[in-house]
Amino acid sequence: MAEHSVFTLSQIAQHKSKKDCWLVIDGRVLNVTRFLEEHPGGEEVLLESAGKDATKEFKDIGHSKAAQNMLQKYQVGVLQGYSFKKDADAKVTSTDEPKTKKEMSAFAIKDDSVPKFAAFLEFFVPILVAGSYFTYRYLNAGSSMV
Numbered sequence: 001m002a003e004h005s006v007f008t009l010s011q012i013a014q015h016k017s018k019k020d021c022w023l024v025i026d027g028r029v030l031n032v033t034r035f036l037e038e039h040p041g042g043e044e045v046l047l048e049s050a051g052k053d054a055t056k057e058f059k060d061i062g063h064s065k066a067a068q069n070m071l072q073k074y075q076v077g078v079l080q081g082y083s084f085k086k087d088a089d090a091k092v093t094s095t096d097e098p099k100t101k102k103e104m105s106a107f108a109i110k111d112d113s114v115p116k117f118a119a120f121l122e123f124f125v126p127i128l129v130a131g132s133y134f135t136y137r138y139l140n141a142g143s144s145m146v
């Protein structure tokens, strides 16, 4: 298949009517005009995201694999900053860093690294406190019985 056209968010924002409805999901620019009436979730939700990046909304619903596979059918291009290795490859690799992508990766990094140490502390601190308490009780009980 030919290379996809690259669009910026402001170009996509010009396609937000019922007769010409585009949105972005995972860096794919989708023309969902034909799909509005077929969408099982209704056309209103699509129109609310028209002309915008609807990746979060799409994922929050927990769309099925079948729904995810339908995305390619409506693809007319890619969002600036994204590229696809193959047409069939849904994995997005960023070539540039537009605002939205930057926000996403910053969020992902934060998500990944912080909880590990916190989880470690959350696990060991209570054990240490409980251990100290019972050791103290045990030693005290031993000495008061004598």
Ligand code: HEM
Pocket: 023, 025, 030, 032, 035, 039, 040, 041, 042, 045, 046, 049, 054, 057, 058, 061, 062, 063, 064, 065, 066, 067, 068, 070, 071, 074
């Ligand atoms: C081209 C993009 C989209 C496709 C191909 C698509 C496809 C589908 C499909 C096949 C379903 C049926 C349930 C499933 O299989 O998961 C569905 C349900 C739904 N979709 Fe989408 N959808 C798209 C975009 C969106 C967006 C952007 C939103 C929200 C802003 C949305 C909101 C919903 C809702 C609310 C339901 C109903 C869920 C339910 O009844 O539990 N969809 N969609």
